[in-house]
Amino acid sequence: MTEEVARRAPGASGSRxxxxRVVAARLLRELPPAALREVAGVTDWAGPVDLPLVDERTVQAGCGIAHVHGRAAGAPRPLAVEYAATVAGVLTAQGVCAALLARRRGLALRRVTTSVAQAALLSLxxxxxxxxxxxxxxxxxxxxSATLVSADGVPVEIETLAPDAWRAFWRRLGVPAALAGRGWAPFQRRFATGVCPLPEPLRSAARAVPLAGLAEAAALAGLSLVALADDPDPAGLPAPLRLRRAPAHGAAPLPPAGGPLPLAGLRVVEATNxxxxxxxGHVLRLLGAEVLRIEPPGGDPMRGxxxxxxxxxxxxxxxxxxxSAxxxxxxxxxxxxxxTELAAGADVFLHNWPPGRAxxxxxxxxxxxxxxxxLxxxxxxxxxxxxxxxxxxxxxxxxxxxxxxxAxxxxxxxxxxxxxxxxxxxxxxxxxxxxxxxxxxxRRATTGRGARVDSSLLSAAALVPRPAGRAVWTPLDLPLRTADGWLALPARAAADRLPELARISGALTHSAGTVAARFAARPSEAWxxxxxxxxxxxxxxxTDLAALPGHPAFHAALAPAPPGGHARPRTPWTFS
Structure with a gap:
C-alpha cells in the first residue's frame, strides 16, 4: 500500500x-509477517463502554469529543475526520509492538485489545x-474561535507564545495595548478551555487589513501566521515516524521483564513540556515503564x-x-x-524541544x-x-x-x-x-542497538486519513437537538435510512432538515x-465531562475521581 493510498483509505474517503485498521497496518508494515503472527491485535468501536457505539460519529458523540470540539461553536459538533479511530490505530500498533517486546523479555503475551472509544477517552x-x-x-x-478573517476574505491563524509579540502585532493593526491585552488571556488558554472569545474590536481590526498586510504585521511582530486553504490533503506531508539506528557498539539486549506489563523494568527519562x-511519557508509563522527568529549577510552570x-x-x-522528577x-x-548522567542509566531519552535545541x-x-x-x-x-x-x-x-x-x-x-x-x-x-x-x-530487543526516533505534530496530523475533497453533511449528520439534550446518529443514517427516519420522526417529507427539526419535540430517551x-x-x-465517570456505561473505562482529585481514563489496552 502506498503512502498516499494508506492515508486516504479509510471511511472518510468512502472505502470500507x-x-x-489502516493506520495500524501502516505502522506495523515493516515488521516481518512471522512476528505479526505471534500477537493478535484486536480493536473494536465500543470496548468497555456500554453504549451502542458503531462508528466514528457515535464514538465522538458518546465519549465527549463532539462536546469539546463544539465548545467554540456553542453546541456539540463532530470532527469530519476519523480522529478517534486514528488514535486507536496507533494504540493498536503500539500494543502489538509492546506485546512482541514483552515476549522477547520473557512474558507469554499473545493478544492485545483496545477500542476506538478508549482512544477517544485517552484523547480527552x-x-x-x-x-x-x-x-x-x-x-x-x-x-x-481564534480564526481571523482578512479584508480580502481569507481566514488566517496566528500563533505566538510571547505576550510582547501579541501586543506588537495588534499595535500594528491600530489596536490599543489595553484592548489587545484583553484578548491575550483567552488566546493563551484556548486549548485548555476549547474556546477563544476574542474581543470583537480585535476581529474587526483584522477584517480591515488585507492578507498581505496581516502577514507583514505578523512578520514584524515575530508571530507565525498561516492563511487557511480549502485543500484537506496538501502535498508534501511527512511520514509519521523516522527511525534511524545508532552506530554499532556491540549488542546490548534488553533486560528480562520486571513485571506483568510489557515495559516493566525499563526506564524513560523525559525533558518535555x-x-x-x-x-x-504518560503512555509509556501506562505500558509499565518507570518515567523520570527533568524539570527546570522551581518545577514545571504548568504545575500551577x-x-x-x-x-x-x-x-x-x-x-x-x-x-518522578x-x-x-x-x-x-x-x-x-x-x-547526560540520567540518560546513561536509562533505556529511553524523550524530549519535545524545537529543532536545533538539542x-x-x-x-x-x-x-x-x-x-x-x-539508548x-x-x-x-x-x-x-x-x-x-x-x-x-x-x-x-x-x-x-x-x-x-x-483545518x-x-x-x-x-x-x-x-x-x-x-x-x-x-x-x-x-x-x-x-x-x-x-x-x-x-528493534533493540532483536539487534541490541539503540535508535533515534523523530516525530512531529505535523507528521501526526498527516497520519489522519482524509478525503481528497471536503465532507458534505446534511442536518442529520450533526447532533440532533431533542427536548432535553442531543442525540447522534451513525454517519450513514442520513444516506441509508432517511425514509425510516422520516417515518419514526413523523416528518411529512423525506427532507433531512425537516426530519432533524422533528427531534426537538421529544426527549432523547424516547427517540x-x-x-x-x-x-x-x-x-x-x-455534554458534561464531569458526569461521565459516574455514568454506568463508563464504569469499566474511566476511573472516578478520588476525594480532592480528578477522574482519568483507565489504561486503553488489555494484554493476555
Whole structure:
C-alpha cells in the first residue's frame, strides 16, 4: 500500500476499511509477517463502554469529543475526520509492538485489545481531569474561535507564545495595548478551555487589513501566521515516524521483564513540556515503564495551571502522575551533565524541544549515545525539518492543524476551514512518539542497538486519513437537538435510512432538515428507544465531562475521581 493510498483509505474517503485498521497496518508494515503472527491485535468501536457505539460519529458523540470540539461553536459538533479511530490505530500498533517486546523479555503475551472509544477517552485526558477537579465546574467560558478573517476574505491563524509579540502585532493593526491585552488571556488558554472569545474590536481590526498586510504585521511582530486553504490533503506531508539506528557498539539486549506489563523494568527519562511530550511519557508509563522527568529549577510552570487537583494542576497531573522528577537547569554545564548522567542509566531519552535545541545543549542523540550506546532517543517536535532551519512556524497544535490541511478536513464543505481548539495533534503526536519508542525498543530487543526516533505534530496530523475533497453533511449528520439534550446518529443514517427516519420522526417529507427539526419535540430517551426498535443505533451526546465517570456505561473505562482529585481514563489496552 502506498503512502498516499494508506492515508486516504479509510471511511472518510468512502472505502470500507475503518481508520484504525489502516493506520495500524501502516505502522506495523515493516515488521516481518512471522512476528505479526505471534500477537493478535484486536480493536473494536465500543470496548468497555456500554453504549451502542458503531462508528466514528457515535464514538465522538458518546465519549465527549463532539462536546469539546463544539465548545467554540456553542453546541456539540463532530470532527469530519476519523480522529478517534486514528488514535486507536496507533494504540493498536503500539500494543502489538509492546506485546512482541514483552515476549522477547520473557512474558507469554499473545493478544492485545483496545477500542476506538478508549482512544477517544485517552484523547480527552486533560479535559476530563479539568472537568472533574474540585473547582473544575467553575470553568465556564463563552464560545468563540481564534480564526481571523482578512479584508480580502481569507481566514488566517496566528500563533505566538510571547505576550510582547501579541501586543506588537495588534499595535500594528491600530489596536490599543489595553484592548489587545484583553484578548491575550483567552488566546493563551484556548486549548485548555476549547474556546477563544476574542474581543470583537480585535476581529474587526483584522477584517480591515488585507492578507498581505496581516502577514507583514505578523512578520514584524515575530508571530507565525498561516492563511487557511480549502485543500484537506496538501502535498508534501511527512511520514509519521523516522527511525534511524545508532552506530554499532556491540549488542546490548534488553533486560528480562520486571513485571506483568510489557515495559516493566525499563526506564524513560523525559525533558518535555506542555502536552505532546508529557503524554508520550504518560503512555509509556501506562505500558509499565518507570518515567523520570527533568524539570527546570522551581518545577514545571504548568504545575500551577488551574483548575487544581490538590496542590497541583489537574491538567498537569493527568499527564504526569506516577512520574518522578528532578530539577536541572539545562542552560548550565551542571544541568546538562545531570541530564547526560540520567540518560546513561536509562533505556529511553524523550524530549519535545524545537529543532536545533538539542544540538545547542549538547544533548543530541550522538552526544547521549557516547554515554549509552543502546539508548532509544526520541525527539518529538512541532514541524520536524519540514520547513528547514529558515524561521519555521511556532511548533504548536494549532499551526500543525493548519499546515497539515486538518483545518479544512475536519470541517464540512459549507464551513470555512478552521482548526479545532481541542488538542488534536498534541494528543496524536504524543501517542505516535510513544509508539515510535516502543517500536525502537522492539528493534533493540532483536539487534541490541539503540535508535533515534523523530516525530512531529505535523507528521501526526498527516497520519489522519482524509478525503481528497471536503465532507458534505446534511442536518442529520450533526447532533440532533431533542427536548432535553442531543442525540447522534451513525454517519450513514442520513444516506441509508432517511425514509425510516422520516417515518419514526413523523416528518411529512423525506427532507433531512425537516426530519432533524422533528427531534426537538421529544426527549432523547424516547427517540433512542424508537430508533433502536428500527435497528438504528443512536447515542446521547455527552455534554458534561464531569458526569461521565459516574455514568454506568463508563464504569469499566474511566476511573472516578478520588476525594480532592480528578477522574482519568483507565489504561486503553488489555494484554493476555
Amino acid at each position: 476499511a475503518p481508520a484504525h 485526558t486533560q479535559y476530563l481531569a479539568a472537568a472533574t477537579a474540585p473547582d473544575g465546574r467553575a470553568e465556564e467560558h463563552p464560545p468563540g 506542555r502536552v505532546q511530550g508529557p503524554l508520550a 495551571l488551574p483548575p487544581l487537583s490538590g496542590d497541583c494542576s489537574a491538567r498537569f497531573a493527568a499527564l504526569n502522575a506516577g512520574k 528532578v530539577e536541572a537547569d539545562l542552560s548550565t554545564e551542571a544541568g546538562r551533565r545531570t541530564a 544540538e545547542r545543549l549538547g544533548l543530541d542523540a550522538p552526544d547521549l549515545w557516547r554515554a549509552r550506546p543502546e 532509544v532517543y526520541a525527539a518529538a517536535s512541532g514541524f520536524g525539518d519540514a520547513f528547514g532551519h529558515d524561521s519555521p512556524p511556532i511548533g504548536t497544535d494549532y499551526l500543525a492543524q493548519a499546515h497539515a490541511g486538518l 479544512a478536513a475536519l470541517r464540512p464543505a459549507d464551513e470555512p476551514p478552521t482548526p479545532s481548539l481541542m488538542t488534536l495533534t498534541d494528543v496524536l503526536g504524543g501517542v505516535l512518539s510513544a509508539h515510535g519508542v516502543v517500536a525502537a525498543l522492539l 433512542r428507544a424508537a430508533l433502536a426498535e428500527a435497528g438504528i443505533p443512536a447515542v446521547p451526546v455527552a
